[in-house]
């Protein structure tokens with residue numbers, strides 16, 4: 001009998017803790033919609049007590065995708081955090097409160113300076129309080145893999161008796177090795193089954209020693225029924241267990257695990273690429289499943305073998321992870337049917353015929369300038385169109401630019417549009433990009449520091465498209481920006497403005513415009 005493994009995706013919580021991976025509300029909702037298409041069981045949408053922006057993002061995700069997917073968010077064992085989680089997820093059909101509290105001596109002594117019993121009591125009280133709000137509560141024993149086993153169990157026993165419905169065992173610092181971690185899960189599973197067989201045992205691993213996937217799979221073999229994972233393995237430090245690796249391991253080695261998930265594997269690559277696009281954080285080329293070379297065969301003996309039979313060097317086909325579906329690209333030669341199909345596939349309503357014509361016009365303008373239009377471009381086109389004018393008026397658009405470069409005084413002249421206002425200026429710099437970014441910084445009048453600039457070439461299609469990813473710092477926060485164009489100077493300007501607009505949107509979310517009346 002094949003056992004169902006529950007998949008919780010924490011890209012929007014643990015993944016978003018990574019510097020540069022900060023997303024705005026619209027981007028988080030877009031990514032959550034893709035997670036829904038991927039058919040994850042639970043989305044961990046954020047840490048709502050951490051900021052007004054994160055609270056709003058979790059709330060919006062609960063409202064817009066929480067009809068079929070369970071939504072959770074993280075809280076410390078603190079009443080205010082639990083209230084923030086409850087308030088932000090309560091609109092979802094199946095909300096789950098997630099509480100974390102350390103169980104290792106290091107956490108108890110160094111972080112809390114309390115006795116072990118006192119820390120355990122904090123956890124029990126937090127669960128009891130959460131249960132007054134919702135029936136489903138997950139408790140995470142932070143740093144479980146470095147905890148003294150009998151104290152870990154005593155804590156788990158106490159929080160289950162207090163009402164916890166899921167116990168999540170994290171290898172918080174990626175210290176575990178597969179046989180030890182598997183053995184710990186086997187023992188916990190045995191005791192939990194005796195105490196209350198309905199409580200779900202879950203694991204959450206980090207990749208500090210490159211063992212996150214191996215530890216997660218070992219836990220599954222030893223009885224874990226739920227895994228916490230992220231797309232591309234994005235997460236604190238060296239990251240979390242990568243969703244795509246666990247899913248394909250369970251699928252390809254079904255004969256070894258006898259487990260299945262609900263995940264639609266053909267959506268894996270699309271989800272990975274969307275995350276890369278939104279965060280600007282590239283996947284290493286040799287990354288399993290989602291790296292550019294994951295299905296590329298370069299040496300003669302391998303190519304010869306593959307031509308004779310794919311199975312010689314392929315344990316799974318690229319189509320299984322959605323490689324084919326990535327090639328559906330709209331252009332200025334696409335008609336209304338293709339565009340409508342793309343808009344609806346992203347979950348937008350197209351029943352307003354007049355609005356659809358406006359959107360189609362905007363699409364043709366974009367396709368003329370951008371040549372190839374992907375799903376994420378369509379998503380932005382529609383959401384930008386539907387965003388209230390008040391927020392659009394805060395965003396900057398590139399109106400025109402001219403860059404003259406030489407080895408003496410590279411100079412850039414730029415016109416930006418902000419609402420109905422046109423801002424124009426010139427500046428010199430150490431090079432053409434420095435001049436370009438100097439004039440944009442002068443025009444917007446904010447203190448923005450460029451932290452990272454990366455340019456790469458996208459070889460698909462006959463136009464050589466330059467892709468620019470940047471990271472900027474504004475008011476102590478790091479924002480990423482990205483853009484693609486056949487003109488790399490234009491792509492550089494657009495990526496910089498994309499990052500700046502992210503910061504502007506973030507500021508608008510933190511301090512919403514007061515409602516009049």
Ligand SMILES: CC(=O)SCCNC(=O)CCNC(=O)[C@H](O)C(C)(C)COP(=O)(O)OP(=O)(O)OC[C@H]1O[C@@H](n2cnc3c(N)ncnc32)[C@H](O)[C@@H]1OP(=O)(O)O
Nearest residue numbers: 014017047049050051076077078100101102111112142172
């Ligand atoms: C393993 C993980 O990934 S856990 C999740 C990590 N995610 C985050 O940290 C989310 C982003 N964090 C934040 O926005 C902020 O840190 C906040 C809002 C959570 C807290 O901010 P602040 O109140 O300013 O506290 P700060 O972060 O400086 O310190 C953490 C405090 O929480 C306490 N704390 C830490 N973990 C827990 C916990 N699980 N339960 C209860 N208290 C905790 C610490 O002991 C410390 O309290 P102290 O001031 O009494 O020493």
Ligand SMILES: CC(C)C(=O)C(=O)O
Nearest residue numbers: 100140142170172204
């Ligand atoms: C909140 C918990 C599950 C966590 O992220 C960790 O311990 O790494």
